Amino acid sequence: MSHDFVLNGKRFRPVSNSKSGRVASDALFTFSQLGEAFSATYSGAGFTDGHLIGQMTGTDQAVLIYHSRAEDGSLEAGEATAVFSEVKNGSILIDMDWRWLNGSKAFGTSQYQEIVNE
Known part of the structure; x- marks a missing residue:
């Protein structure tokens, strides 16, 4: 399979998030990739120690799982599907449909854009 x-x-920041989402606009996602497999670390207001694979x-397209520790110490985990696209400035957009697997069990959509020239 090719991608x-x-x-x-690459680094990404949220552009939009459903009201039930926990990722704030200051969150920073830093990615690593090897072939079709990728991972990221993230942190921002409301949570620490976030990871996704x-x-x-x-x-x-991709599937992923994620987990984080909220500032109150609670642990959260979820899963998502992602669709990647390129915008006019050449940066990557990630559109995700996600759901938490514990806690509120909320679901929603989020969009993340690659940080360029920062």
């Missing part, structure tokens, strides 16, 4: 999007070493399932 068109290279995430290794994913697998490309097509040229522009």
